């Protein structure tokens with residue numbers, strides 16, 4: 001630097017003659033900066049979805065600005081440039097859904113990730129998610145959608161190299177330890193729920209919830225929290241808050257139906273409807289403190305909140321539906337099912353955006369046979385057994401799919 005200063009003040013040297021040297025210095029500084037940061041930046045690329053829509057999640061240890069490097073003449077790839085990022089994790093990987101495979105190219109102070117696609121795609125949206133909701137990293141998310149009828153030719157096989165690139169990436173990391181199930185006994189206290197000829201809904205739901213808790217705990221695989229274990233009144237939002245605060249893996253709300261027709265009978269399962277999801281979104285957006293579960297959603301930019309909510313809700317709704325299907329399957333034969341037994345609803349108790357949730361109507365308390373089933377401990381046990389084995393199946397299949405996804 002001293003030499004440079006002397007040179008600059010030298011009598012015969014004009015500053016611009018030094019321009020190439022200055023440029024070289026600048027580049028060297030940039031390069032140095034980049035090498036120093038070489039152990040951080042891009043950490044992991046995860047993919048999920050199908051051949052219609054695919055979500056790409058790039059995990060980063062810092063905030064970054066993303067840009068699409070579009071090349072209309074080459075529809076076989078989507079190239080995402082992330083500035084201020086260096087590649088430190090995987091350099092390439094296999095695809096999922098619309099993405100065949102991906103590859104990282106380093107640039108100066110930026111990386112380019114090339115996602116080779118199997119069909120022509122549109123980048124529907126992309127955004128950066130800051131750490132939150134139990135995730136410690138930044139996530140750059142990109143949603144790809146297939147364009148109509150635009151299949152691309154298969155690339156040539158690359159044998160061993162291609163096999164080497166096959167490292168399936170699971171979207172949800174496999175959890176270890178006991179799963180946490182929150183069981184919500186509907187109604188209670190001053191709210192009796194529906195009335196049968198001889199018994200109240202709040203009594204039936206509590207009995208079923210307690211026996212389900214005992215069954216699940218006996219397996220040693222679950223921790224179980226009841227939203228109420230006695231005949232007390234608990235407001236609906238508080239029931240949701242219990243699930244969120246505790247970080248539940250599954251929320252089951254137990255109820256008994258009532259109908260004006262005494263002939264109506266059978267169990268049914270509800271999951272959150274689209275409308276219910278919108279309602280949850282609005283509640284969160286308007287800053288209602290009803291989700292007082294220590295939510296990560298509060299105090300953030302509203303747009304980020306909306307995206308976060310959307311992201312968690314999609315996965316949650318899928319999981320809720322998956323559990324609802326297993327549950328109906330397991331109840332079938334153990335208890336009569338209502339004709340359209342999987343229904344959508346906007347029940348408040350199903351509104352936790354990040355906990356898979358179902359509401360089980362165990363039968364019609366207004367139907368004599370159903371009431372007898374719900375009242376008789378032996379028959380009720382059979383129904384509860386069905387719920388318990390559905391819980392087992394659900395977590396087992398979740399575990400299996402994440403194990404499969406992690407295999408080379």
Ligand SMILES: [Zn+2]
Pocket residue numbers: 186187193194201255256
């Ligand atoms: Zn009810």
